[in-house]
Structure formats: structure tokens, C-alpha cells
Amino acid sequence: MANWFIAFIALVLLFVIFAGMVIAAKYLAPREYDKEKYDLYECGVPMVSEFRYFNIRFYIIAIMFTLFDIEAIFMYPWAVYFEELGILGVIEMGLFIIMVFVGWIYAYKKGALVWE
Amino acid sequence: MIEVIIGIVKLILLVTVLSVYVMYATWYERKVIGHMQQRIGPKRVGPYGLLQPLADTIKSFFKEDVIPARADKPLFWLAPILAPTFPFAAAAAIPFFPPIELSNGTMFYFSVFHSNVDLLYILAMMGLSSFGVMLAGIASGGNKYSYFGAQREIAQVVSYEIILALALLNPILMVQSLNLTDFVTFQQQHLWLIFYQPFAFVAFVIAMVASASRVPFDLPEAENELVAGFNTEFTGLKMAMFFFGQYVTIFVVSALAAIVFLGGWSGPAILPGFVWYWLKVLLFIFMFTWFWGTFPRYRYDQLMDIAWKKLLPLLVLNILWTGFALIVHMPII
Numbered sequence: 001m002a003n004w005f006i007a008f009i010a011l012v013l014l015f016v017i018f019a020g021m022v023i024a025a026k027y028l029a030p031r032e033y034d035k036e037k038y039d040l041y042e043c044g045v046p047m048v049s050e051f052r053y054f055n056i057r058f059y060i061i062a063i064m065f066t067l068f069d070i071e072a073i074f075m076y077p078w079a080v081y082f083e084e085l086g087i088l089g090v091i092e093m094g095l096f097i098i099m100v101f102v103g104w105i106y107a108y109k110k111g112a113l114v115w116e
Numbered sequence: 117m118i119e120v121i122i123g124i125v126k127l128i129l130l131v132t133v134l135s136v137y138v139m140y141a142t143w144y145e146r147k148v149i150g151h152m153q154q155r156i157g158p159k160r161v162g163p164y165g166l167l168q169p170l171a172d173t174i175k176s177f178f179k180e181d182v183i184p185a186r187a188d189k190p191l192f193w194l195a196p197i198l199a200p201t202f203p204f205a206a207a208a209a210i211p212f213f214p215p216i217e218l219s220n221g222t223m224f225y226f227s228v229f230h231s232n233v234d235l236l237y238i239l240a241m242m243g244l245s246s247f248g249v250m251l252a253g254i255a256s257g258g259n260k261y262s263y264f265g266a267q268r269e270i271a272q273v274v275s276y277e278i279i280l281a282l283a284l285l286n287p288i289l290m291v292q293s294l295n296l297t298d299f300v301t302f303q304q305q306h307l308w309l310i311f312y313q314p315f316a317f318v319a320f321v322i323a324m325v326a327s328a329s330r331v332p333f334d335l336p337e338a339e340n341e342l343v344a345g346f347n348t349e350f351t352g353l354k355m356a357m358f359f360f361g362q363y364v365t366i367f368v369v370s371a372l373a374a375i376v377f378l379g380g381w382s383g384p385a386i387l388p389g390f391v392w393y394w395l396k397v398l399l400f401i402f403m404f405t406w407f408w409g410t411f412p413r414y415r416y417d418q419l420m421d422i423a424w425k426k427l428l429p430l431l432v433l434n435i436l437w438t439g440f441a442l443i444v445h446m447p448i449i
Contacts, residue, residue, distance in 0.1 A: 005120060009124065011205050012125065013127055015197060025352060029177070030180055031180060039184065058267050072278060080293065087444070113420065115420060116124035
């Protein structure tokens, strides 16, 4: 249990350390206001339009990721204990993978993996 | 309680050591890439430019911190803080030296955090590290390059996260543990795992370059398409924080590859264990620079095809074959 407490403390401490660094830089650096400087910088050319949209393709990738990451997570405990389960465990894992890959084939056929 | 205090001391040491490592990794990379392109690289500040990283660090603290008027202020502050936090948290589980046995029989581990699920913890933290980049894209207030860069980075990291997890499954099937120390013990008794699982090793190397988003897979910050990608709007130390995170990610995946596939601190007894370990880690870190000097950049659709259409089905088949061969006691290759 102490292990995971250390992991939590480490995460919080790291956040505090890096926040401290960024805040320290704020007070060390000079500051001078200029309207042009505080506008968005895009390669030096004045900006024409704002852009705030995620392409729908990336949502599909995110959904596929959920599917396959869960698959991978299910396979981890099996990989650690698969020798006790024997040949039956391997066959069952094969069936599970086939079920997941039906989804992959569907996505493939629908063109979710095609980029133009 | 004493464990927690030891953990905090180790953490502070880790941050110090890795900060110096990141500084000198930039120097080393500029020097090596310079010689690969028949230039000299940094040489003005200090002998052989050795004080250059120090000068760069001090400079980045004193650079003006410009926050664009249209940016989302809280997220703009949060993104550069989160970017190095998660890679460092992953590095907390990486051992720096082989564990030693104390006089009272317990093992002393040279990593901040040690558990029996090291690998899962590291993978989880590396998956979270794309949050910093995503927030950077959203916070930049409608800058299209930041947005494109952030989208690409997330899709890439997320796709290769799966490849990383599946490529690690093959060694796990052989070792049947998620504990990094067990991996080295296994490889001390048998051959290194790269000889049993060459395909998984190749897949892991591809995935580790992609998840650190380095050349040839550095599409999130492709300078000639996207100016600088997600960190276009960041200045001074805020920008340096993203590189901080990236270099620590490189260290984490290099150390992981060295332990899981190349046997960690096992090796011929000519040299002590930790020298072997560090040689292997430095080999992988050099490999990243070497790739930078050698390969052109991939196209985005090619990058996604490698992950989803080629590596994913092949790795799953490899896992099933490894499981089957181990159960019926057949040779794996």
C-alpha cells in the first residue's frame, strides 16, 4: 500500500515542482505590452481566421483506441497466468481476439482507416 | 512512514539527475547531429560547447513569457506543467541501478516506486502524457497550427500506445510477470528476449520512436508543414517544458527497451552489471539521434497504416503463436 501512496505523492510533488518552475520564470522574465506581440503568432503572417475544430477522423481513431486498449488490458492478466489455464486459455483468448477483430474488419471495410 | 520519506528523497534525486540528463541530452544531440551533417555543432560556450545547455536553461528562464490575448489562460498555464509531469512519473518506476540486498534481507530498489505491476504503471503514465500536448493545442486560442499539431500528436500517441502494449505482451508471456526485476532475472537464466521475440522487438522500437514523436515520426511538430506544431504559441520556459517532457519520454522508453529486450543489467562478467545497463540505455538514446540524422519524415497516412493495418494484426498473431508454442512446449522461432 505504501508503494501506491509514494506514487501518488510523487505525482503531486512533480506537479508542484514544475508549477514552481513555470511561475518562477514568470517573475524572472521582463514584461512589456505590445498589441501586435500579444496577438496570435502564425509564422509571422497576420491571422485570418480562428480554427477550433477537431477532424471527425480523429474521433474514429479515439473510438478504435478504446476498443483495442481494452483488448490489450484484458490480455495482460491472461499473459501473467496463462500457464495455469493451459491450452484452453489460449483457445479462449483466440476466440476473444476474433470477436474484437470482427470490429476491426468492420472499421476496415467502412474505410475508417483510410486517410485522404 | 520511513518508506515515504525515502521515496521523496529518491524523487528529488530523480528530478535533479533527469534535469541534468535532459540538459546534456540536448547538447549531445546537437553535437552528434552536427557531426553527422559535417558541421561542428555547439562550441562557443565552454570547452566543446559543454556549458551551452546551462546557458540555454538560464536563458529560457529570463525570456519574456508571452501569453496571447486570445489564449485560454488557465489551460495555457496548465499545459506546460502537465507535459513533463507524466513522463517524470513514468520515470519514477525505472530502476537506475540493479537492486541490492540489504543486511536485513530486504531488497533496496534504485527506483522511486517499485511494485509488481511496473510495466502497467509505466504504460499508463505514458498514455496520460499526451494530455499536456492536447491542452496546449486547445489553449492556443484558435491557432490552426497548434490545433493540427495537437490532433496529430494525440492520434499518433494513442495508436502507438496499443502497439507498445501489445509488443510488450510477448515478453510478458515468456516471463509471466509485470515486474521489471523479474525480466532481468529471466534473461540472466535464459537468452536475452530479443532472440526469442525479434518481431516484437522491431515493433517496440517503431512504437517507441512514434510515441516519443521523434524523426521519422515527428509529424506533430513537422516544421515545414506546421511551423512548430502544438508549441507555436509558447515562449521561454513554457516551450522548454515540452522538450523536457519529450526527452524524459525518450529516456523512459530507452530504459524499458534495454530492460525488457536486451537483458537490463545481465551481460558477460567482464563489466559490472550497471555498466552494461547504462551502455544499453545509451545505445537506444543514440539510436534516436541516429534516426534523426538518417530518415526522412513519414506521411501521416503511412504512419497510421503502419500502426493499424500492419503492426496490430501481426502482433496479435504473434501473441497467439507465442502462447500456443509455450503451452505445447514448441520452440518459438
